Each structure stands twice: as C-alpha cells, then as structure tokens.
Amino acid sequence: MIGKCIDFLRHVRTELGKVTWPTRKDAYGSTCAVIVLVLIMAVFLWAVDLLLSTGIKTLLGG
Template identity: 40%
Template sequence: MAVPETTGSEEKGFSIASFLRETKVELKKVTWPTKQELIANTIVVMIAVCLCAALIWVIDTCFSVLFRMLLQ
C-alpha cells in the first residue's frame, strides 16, 4: 500500500512563498524538449488537428447530403 508523502506544509498551512519555492524545485526536475523535438511535436499535432477537422467536415457533408435527400 502506498504511503502519501508528507512535506510538512500540511502542518503549517498554506504559504505562497513555500508554494513558489516548491514549484521552482519541481520545474528544475522537468526534462524540457529540445528545439527540434518541439518543432517535430508541433508539426505532428498540427497534422492530427487538420486530419480530425477534415474527417469531421467529410462526415458533416455526408449527413447534410443525406438529410437533404430525405427532406426532398
């Protein structure tokens, strides 16, 4: 069974200064992407968004045509 980690801040209450200090420590642990990784991931996301938008457009157009045929 996992034991929750205690930082001692639960006993003192909330402090903005300690929150900002802990945030800074945690951000130093982050592995930030390189410029090349960032560009590659951005391109992948843009392609995925365009494909999803195109798929929704095609499905919407098909339904529109079907409903027009049914209502005529």
Template identity: 40%
Template sequence: MASRTNPFTFFQQVRTEVSKVTWPSRKETMISTIMVLVMVAFAATFFFVADQILGYVVGLAMNVGG
C-alpha cells in the same frame, strides 16, 4: 487544516520542483507541433466530408417524403 508556508519557503520548493522537470528540446517541440497541426487538418477534413455526406443524405430523405 494545513499549516501555512511562508512565501520564501514556497518559492524555494517551487524552484526545486521545476528543476526536476524534463523539458522537451526545440526539435521535439517542433515535431510535436507539426504532428498536432497535421492531425487537426485531418480531423477537420474528415468532419467536413462527413458533414457534407450526412447533409446530402438528410436532404434526400426530406425530399422523398414531400
């Protein structure tokens, strides 16, 4: 079983680990955000068009049998 660490030591360790993190710059964050939004728009458009085409094809298939 792991030994318990007192809260003061724990927060010192957390602060040490956080200081090792390489944080992105504002520019990098903005570019990443824009790229995510572009990819979301692309995926939404793709799935909308695919859904419309599949719906049309299924509708044709249902009408042929009836």
C-alpha cells in the same frame, strides 16, 4: 503568511529544476504532428457533415 509563500516558491523552483524540458527539435516535431492530425480530423468531419447533410436533404426531398 509571507514566509509560507516564499517557502512555496522555493519548492516550486526546486521542482522546476527536476523537469526534463523538451528540446527545440522535439517541440517542433510534436507541434507539427498536432497540426497535421487537426487538419486530418477537420477534413474528416467536413466530409461526414457533407455526407450527412446531403443524405438528410435527399430524405426530406429538398
């Protein structure tokens, strides 16, 4: 059992060595893009919510 765990961890280490890790610049750029898109979606959903809630209040007369 211990031997299988050690063998597994060796394979994991080998596979991690094959991974192409992003540079700091790439990671920063991707993070900024995600944050900007999340903010855009938040504003869009806020506007849709405001529009729909105003419409429903108008329809219900209140």
